[in-house]
Amino acid sequence: MPRERFISAIDVGTTKICTIVGRLLPDDQVEVLGVGIAPSRGLRRGMVVNIEEAVESIQASVDQAERASGQRITRALVGIAGSHIESVNNKGIVAISHPNRVITAEDVSRAIDSARTVSIPSNREILHIIPRGYVVDGQDGVRNPIGMSGLRLEVEAHIVTGAATAIHNLTQCFQQLGIDVDELVLEPLASGEAVLTEEEREIGVALADIGGGTTDVAVYSDGAVWxxxxxxxxxxxxxxxxxxxxxTPYAVAEEIKQKYGYALPQEISIDDAVPVQTFGSSSPRPVSRRRISEILQERLVEIFGLIHREVERAGKEKLLPAGFVLTGGSAKLSGIDELARQYLQVPVRVGYPVGAVGLVDKVGDPAFATSVGLLLWAVRYGEEGRPGRRSRPRGRGFFSRVLDWLREFLPQ
Ligand SMILES: Nc1ncnc2c1ncn2[C@@H]1O[C@H](COP(=O)(O)OP(=O)(O)OP(=O)(O)O)[C@@H](O)[C@H]1O
Ligand SMILES: [Mg+2]
Known part of the structure; x- marks a missing residue:
């Protein structure tokens, strides 16, 4: 009987740390065996600002997941986000010089490697180089060039970089916990794995994961991230x-938001009021629900504006027929999808993570899109991950890891 394979994913969020232990099933499915959710400390806007506090929170989440699954976590895929993240699209070009001109897996990995030559300041590190598509002798739209004949192979790649210090601070936490980071995965890309359909990615869609401290955006077209x-x-x-x-105190405001928050003030009756404990008053006083909703709407519209700016930056604002998919805990705010639809004038839906089996009810809401997506990332792109990933050194070069990946995932 083959040995069972377990994988762990840890989403280090600004609000919560979520660890999931999964078991790989024979048909490339993943079964959720145990989940650990702990409140997050030591993070601001998606980045570690206090290593000691962050380590404690991660430890609490990992302990819970270990107890629930009966597995010890020694390595994991970890999500990364924060305003230090930048992305750029670049081309890699190589000549095919073998006598028969048939493109091999080695040629593809050379092309991907040559896409790295984009100029990156020394204080930044590459997190991902994701191939979007290939051009063979000027013919574009090629998904898998292996076996095709040609003289020149180009790859269009999406390159994600992050600040070396932010990456170091996050990995430092895991080093202290004795957990090897298999791969750092950009959080919205992980969320995308859990909530987007292939068709949405093909036709054009933007994912916005509105969490506690960050709103992470990924824009997809032609089946790949752009x-x-x-x-x-x-x-x-x-x-x-x-x-x-x-x-009112922050904790009271948080409760009010989750209990009574609604994104569309115009739909709330003017007389609708809820009791709120405010500063300087001994007992709760009635506050208009419409007023609560107006405050939320104002900030949400600002967030949608920022999301829209990212889509414009991508040059895709007219090219997203599948519109927006919202995830993250804030996507649970009632009416958020309708407000987004009105503001952005495109289809909008809230994304619930799918694709795993087992204890999925524990991680079935939009706040867990990233953690479930990390698990799916591990399954779909293998333990060795995608080509161009950033990983801990294993004494093997980038080139040979890319080759392994291609051998495993592309048809021969
Ligand atoms: N029912 C709800 N209505 C509105 N907001 C909610 C609701 N439930 C949770 N939230 C909000 O979701 C946020 C947490 O979302 P999430 O768990 O996705 O964040 P995170 O992953 O920890 O943070 P980040 O990804 O930003 O680092 C909090 O700000 C919380 O107030
Ligand atoms: Mg998050």
């Missing part, structure tokens, strides 16, 4: 606006 970014605004600002607007 643009990715992380905006330092999220649910924290929504709660903070309420706390200030209603003159």
């Amino acid at each position: 643009h990715s970014a992380s905006i330092p605004v999220g649910g924290y600002q929504l709660t903070r606006d309420l706390a200030i607007g209603l003159q």
